[in-house]
Amino acid sequence: MVDWLRLFEDTAWKIHNRVTPIFGQESAGTTFSRGAGGDISTAIDLLAEEIVIETLEDRDVSCVLVSEECGVKRLGTGENGGYVVIDGVDGTTNAVHGLPFVATSLAYAEGQCLQDVQVGLVMDLTRNLIFHAEKAKGAFRGTTRLKTSSVTNLEDAIISFEVGQPRDREQEIQRLRNILVNAKKIRILGSTALELCYTAAGTLDAFIDVRGNARATDLAAAHLILAEAGGLSVTTAGRALNLPLKAIATTTLLAAANSRLCKNLRERLREDDDEGAS
Numbered sequence: 001m002v003d004w005l006r007l008f009e010d011t012a013w014k015i016h017n018r019v020t021p022i023f024g025q026e027s028a029g030t031t032f033s034r035g036a037g038g039d040i041s042t043a044i045d046l047l048a049e050e051i052v053i054e055t056l057e058d059r060d061v062s063c064v065l066v067s068e069e070c071g072v073k074r075l076g077t078g079e080n081g082g083y084v085v086i087d088g089v090d091g092t093t094n095a096v097h098g099l100p101f102v103a104t105s106l107a108y109a110e111g112q113c114l115q116d117v118q119v120g121l122v123m124d125l126t127r128n129l130i131f132h133a134e135k136a137k138g139a140f141r142g143t144t145r146l147k148t149s150s151v152t153n154l155e156d157a158i159i160s161f162e163v164g165q166p167r168d169r170e171q172e173i174q175r176l177r178n179i180l181v182n183a184k185k186i187r188i189l190g191s192t193a194l195e196l197c198y199t200a201a202g203t204l205d206a207f208i209d210v211r212g213n214a215r216a217t218d219l220a221a222a223h224l225i226l227a228e229a230g231g232l233s234v235t236t237a238g239r240a241l242n243l244p245l246k247a248i249a250t251t252t253l254l255a256a257a258n259s260r261l262c263k264n265l266r267e268r269l270r271e272d273d274d275e276g277a278s
Helices: 004-022 043-058 092-097 166-182 192-200 216-228 259-268
Strands: 031-034 040-042 063-067 071-075 083-090 103-109 117-124 129-134 139-141 158-162 185-187 206-215 232-234 250-256
Touching: 004 043, 004 083, 004 103, 004 117, 004 129, 040 043, 043 063, 043 071, 043 083, 043 092, 063 216, 083 092, 083 192, 083 216, 103 192, 103 216, 117 192, 117 216, 129 216, 139 216, 158 166, 158 192, 166 206, 166 259, 192 206, 192 216, 192 250, 206 216, 206 259, 216 232, 216 250, 232 259, 250 259
Parallel strands: 063 083, 158 185, 158 206
Antiparallel strands: 031 040, 063 071, 083 103, 103 117, 117 129, 129 139, 206 250, 232 250
16 A cells, blocks of 8 residues: 655655756756646656656556646556646746745545545745645644634735736736735745645635636645645635646636635635636
C-alpha cells in the first residue's frame, strides 16, 4: 500500500533540489510544444514532470498520471492504483523570472473527479514549506495544523486574484471592481495552488479567478487542503467544484476562508453569469 504523503514529500524535495537552482535563468524559460493543459510547456515544467514520473516508476507505482504537460498517462503494470494529479511548477512565469512565489502540487484521488482527492501536498518551493492534507484528517503546514481566518467582511479582508490576457483584462477587472475598491488589501501573486494554501493558513482571506482558466491540476491538492482547514472553494456562481481530473478541465474559482465571506464576495461580483466548470 502506497504511503502517498511520504511519496509526495520525497517527490517535492526532489523537484525542489533540481528545479530551484534554475529559477530566473534563461534556460528555465526555453519553450517547447503546447502542453495538454493548453499552455506552452517550458523547460522547467518538463523537468518537474520528468522528476515525478521517474519517482513513480522507481517506486513501481501503478496509477493514472494527470499532468498539464503530458495530459493523461498510465504508469506501472499493476492494477489501476488511482489517479495522481500534478502541477510540477505552479507559477511558471514567476519561476522563469525569478519571482519567489512558486509551488509544486501533488494529489492522489481514488476516482476521476476533484471530490475524489484523498491526499494533497503543495510545496512552496522558495520558502521550503510543505502544506498537506488527508481527507477528514485536517490540513497542516509541516506539523502545524491549519485554520482559516475568521474574517467575514470584505472591508477587513486581504484578497488575491488572477486576471487573464490583455484582451480580456478590462472585462475581468470590471467584474472584480467592487471587490478591488472595497477590500482592505489586494494582491496578485501568480500561483493558484499557493494562494489557496495561504488562504488555508489564514494568511490570505480569499482568492478569486474569474477567467475560467483554473485547472484541475492547479486545484487538486490545494482544494482539499483549504477544505480541511475550514475554508471552501466554489465557482464564482457558487457552484461546487467537481471538475473531472483532466488537464483540460477548467473553471472559475472563488476560494474563501469561510461561507460568510464567500457569500459577501459573490454579492460584490458583477455580472456573475458563470456557467460552471468545463
